[in-house]
Amino acid sequence: MPLLEGLIGVGIAIAAIGVGLEVQYQRREGNKLEVTNGQWQTDRSPGRLQLTGRIELINRTRKLEIMVPELVAKAKLLSKQSLEGIRWQTRVVPEHEDAAARADDYWFAYIVKKRTTIRVELDIEGPEDAIAALESAWLQLRYVTYGPQGRIPRRKHIVLALKELELDTAPTWRSLSQTDRLPIKTHLLTPQDDPVEVVKRYVLPYSQPGDLLAIGETPLAIMQERFRHPRDIKPGWVARHVCYYFQPTSSLATAVGLQTLVDAVGPWRVFGAFLGGVLLRLVGKRGGFYILAGEQARLIDDVTGSLPPYDQFVVLGPQDPQAVVDRIERETGLKTAIVDVNDLKAVKILAASAGLPTAVLESALRDNPAGNADEQTPIVLVRPR
Numbered sequence: 001m002p003l004l005e006g007l008i009g010v011g012i013a014i015a016a017i018g019v020g021l022e023v024q025y026q027r028r029e030g031n032k033l034e035v036t037n038g039q040w041q042t043d044r045s046p047g048r049l050q051l052t053g054r055i056e057l058i059n060r061t062r063k064l065e066i067m068v069p070e071l072v073a074k075a076k077l078l079s080k081q082s083l084e085g086i087r088w089q090t091r092v093v094p095e096h097e098d099a100a101a102r103a104d105d106y107w108f109a110y111i112v113k114k115r116t117t118i119r120v121e122l123d124i125e126g127p128e129d130a131i132a133a134l135e136s137a138w139l140q141l142r143y144v145t146y147g148p149q150g151r152i153p154r155r156k157h158i159v160l161a162l163k164e165l166e167l168d169t170a171p172t173w174r175s176l177s178q179t180d181r182l183p184i185k186t187h188l189l190t191p192q193d194d195p196v197e198v199v200k201r202y203v204l205p206y207s208q209p210g211d212l213l214a215i216g217e218t219p220l221a222i223m224q225e226r227f228r229h230p231r232d233i234k235p236g237w238v239a240r241h242v243c244y245y246f247q248p249t250s251s252l253a254t255a256v257g258l259q260t261l262v263d264a265v266g267p268w269r270v271f272g273a274f275l276g277g278v279l280l281r282l283v284g285k286r287g288g289f290y291i292l293a294g295e296q297a298r299l300i301d302d303v304t305g306s307l308p309p310y311d312q313f314v315v316l317g318p319q320d321p322q323a324v325v326d327r328i329e330r331e332t333g334l335k336t337a338i339v340d341v342n343d344l345k346a347v348k349i350l351a352a353s354a355g356l357p358t359a360v361l362e363s364a365l366r367d368n369p370a371g372n373a374d375e376q377t378p379i380v381l382v383r384p385r
Contacts, residue, residue, distance in 0.1 A: 030148030032060035033068070033112060035141060035156040037191050037225065038120070042162075049124040049131050051160060054095070055141070058115045067146040069109035075122050076138040077162075078308055079130070086126035090139070093119040109146075122160075134162040136188045138309040157229055159190040159309060167205055179364040179384050182206060183377035188307075191225035195324055196331050198223075203381055204332060212361050212382040213328070213336040216370060217299060217350055218306055219378035220318040220338055227313040228260060230303065235259040238267045242274050251302035251314075260314045264296050273297070298348075299340065307374040321351035329353045337361055341368050360384055 038055035059066050073090040077083060094101045095117045096110060110116065122137060141156040165187050173180045186202050195215065203213060221227065235255035239262050246253040252261060262270050270293055277289030290297045299317025306315055318324070321338035328336045337352040339361075347362045364382045371377060 030061060030064065031066060031145045031150075031152055033066045033145045033154075034058040034060050035143070035154075037158055040160060040192065047125060047128055047131065049134070049162070051122040051124075051137065053120045053158070055118050055120055055156075055158075056115055057112050057118065059112045061147070064148055066112050067109055068112060069144050069146050069151075071107050071118070071141065071143040073120050073122075074140045074142065076140075076309070077124070077134055078136045078138065079134045081130060081133040083130070086124065086130050086134075088122060088124040091121040091123070092141075093121070095119055132163075136161050136163070136190070136309065155229060155232060157227075157313070159188070160192065161187045161190055163187055165202075167202070171206055173383075174369055176364060177385075179360065179382050181364055181369045182381040182383075183370045183375065184379040184381060185375070185377050186379065188376065189219050189223055189378060191223060193223050195220060195223055196328055199328055199332055199334065199336075199379070203334070203379060206381055207332075207334060208383070209333075210384065211334060212356060212364075212384065213334045214339045214341075214361060214365055214370075214380045214382060215324075215328075215336065216378045217318050217321070217338050217340045218301055218310075218315055220321065220324060221299075221315050222306070222310060224319050226316040226319060227310060228316075229313055230256045233259050233263070233314065236262060236267060238262055238271050238274075242271065245274070251300045251305060252297065254302055257300060257302035257314055260300055260316060261293065261297055264316060265294055269293060295350075299350075307376060318350070325351050325353050339365060341365050341370065343368050343372050357384070 036056045036058070038053035040051055040053040043050040057068065071092060073092050075088060075090050077086065077088060091105060092107060093105070094107065094110065097116070099110065102108060120139070120141070122139065124131060124134070137160045139158040139160065141158070143154055143156070145152050145154055165185060171182055173182050184202050184206070186198060189198065199213065233256045236259060239255045239259035243253055243255050243258040252258045258270070273289045273292035276292045280288030296317050301315040303314060304311050318338060325336040325338060328334060335353040335356040337356055338350040340348040340350060345366050347365050349358055349361070352358060361382060365380065370380050
């Protein structure tokens, strides 16, 4: 026991040192340009769908100017049906206060001193039934920042839901001995969605006093825009070398997946957690890395971990889930939990309303009624009997 306690202490000390050194990991300021998701408007007419978004470019550096010499937009449409007959094009129109847009749509190099705005237009034409079947648009803004760190190609990914879902007038509840469960289908959730508004729209029509609400941690993280494309993640030494020591099924078993954790908590903490985990495993204690590295280590989903188009991204765990459940309960009256459930009958409750019967909820979710494929049912309503 003294040896075990000593090893645990070493692991904790190493991870603590990593936390203290995170500040030193911060890169020098430069080329910090934020591109927002923008405010989007949808206009529909027979055989045509137009989406218009106004997006801000915000210079987050102090006393430095960032130039944007290139900026183009590209869109990918997603549908359960063929896209044959569908035509679409994108257009980027600068709306700078001090420079007018060119008539030929040429993007001229622009200096972002503080902030500026662009208008992005996505124009879709085709057969009405094919347009009605469209589910989402994956828009990529490809741009270049030019500043203190040199010329850096970057991308901004914006996912827009195109299909509205009608509420099911005869929902199918799934019964257990102690509870009834209703997996609730929604439109494709995006960062344009607010969790409370999603609950009000899709859950309240079916709920009654005493019901419990479970929201998947990945859908919540997506609404919080906590996903990154592998192109935008540059694995460092720690990620490239340590990833080989994880099980092949782990989301940390790739250099990109592990680098996502490194970027979240710092390389020193990840490496310290790795060393501490090795020491703990030598004395038969498994899972030490995840304890020392922090909660995000268990929550990151590597590519293929979600439904399209998010299967192309690495998705982190949600931010401040307790604040989310408290707000949902306050505004809807529903006892709520943010959960991580898989097909291996593992249920982890990340955050829950005060007084929520966790044992009842865990039992109701153990067989994963929401599914782990493309069911698009991020919410489960649980009704105790």
